[in-house]
Amino acid sequence: MVECPKCKHPNLEGGTLAGSMSVEWCPNCYGIWIPGREYEAWQKEQSQWYNKSEQPQAAGTLGIEFTPSVYDSKAALCPEDGHYLSRAKVPFSRVPFYIERCMLCGGIWCDNGEWDILETLGFHTEIDKMFSPNWQAKARVQELASRERQVLTEKLGPDIAGYVLELAEVLADHPHADCAATYILRRAELKRKEI
Numbered sequence: 001m002v003e004c005p006k007c008k009h010p011n012l013e014g015g016t017l018a019g020s021m022s023v024e025w026c027p028n029c030y031g032i033w034i035p036g037r038e039y040e041a042w043q044k045e046q047s048q049w050y051n052k053s054e055q056p057q058a059a060g061t062l063g064i065e066f067t068p069s070v071y072d073s074k075a076a077l078c079p080e081d082g083h084y085l086s087r088a089k090v091p092f093s094r095v096p097f098y099i100e101r102c103m104l105c106g107g108i109w110c111d112n113g114e115w116d117i118l119e120t121l122g123f124h125t126e127i128d129k130m131f132s133p134n135w136q137a138k139a140r141v142q143e144l145a146s147r148e149r150q151v152l153t154e155k156l157g158p159d160i161a162g163y164v165l166e167l168a169e170v171l172a173d174h175p176h177a178d179c180a181a182t183y184i185l186r187r188a189e190l191k192r193k194e195i
Contacts, residue, residue, distance in 0.1 A: 005076035036106025069111035
């Protein structure tokens with residue numbers, strides 16, 4: 001029997017995930033161990049029908065409600081070969097969480113609920129890519145943009161924030177975008193002085 005890498009429950013139980021993928025899950029913490037060979041075989045099947053263009057965009061905007069498992073921050077060992085599991089941050093929900101992967105056998109550990117979030121975000125078919133520095137760098141940029149949008153909405157309200165975001169998109173490639181920004185700042189300063 002294989003021990004749970006997080007809560008150390010004495011044995012994981014067999015099951016299936018996403019229709020055909022054989023996995024092991026913990027009856028105590030409900031985490032899921034996906035053997036590397038199983039994920040790889042399942043991933044190949046998905047590439048035959050999964051349209052990448054249909055996946056959700058940066059998904060901090062999806063407003064997903066999710067509470068990470070109490071075991072999310074706990075280091076873990078691979079249940080197959082005993083190596084430490086590497087962690088990749090998934091910043092695309094209101095509360096970021098981590099996915100773990102064994103870099104030796106390719107196995108993946110998802111704490112309770114994490115697979116569902118990955119599926120909602122459209123990242124469940126590319127978990128292996130999430131461990132690359134390039135993916136993590138892009139994720140950080142998207143997370144920052146999402147936070148900026150959130151702050152803008154909180155400070156200005158959804159209507160004005162929507163106008164500002166739309167204007168920013170229109171001006172993004174304009175050679176004189178700085179002129180528009182200067183004008184807006186100057187108008188705001190004049191209004192403040194009038195008060």
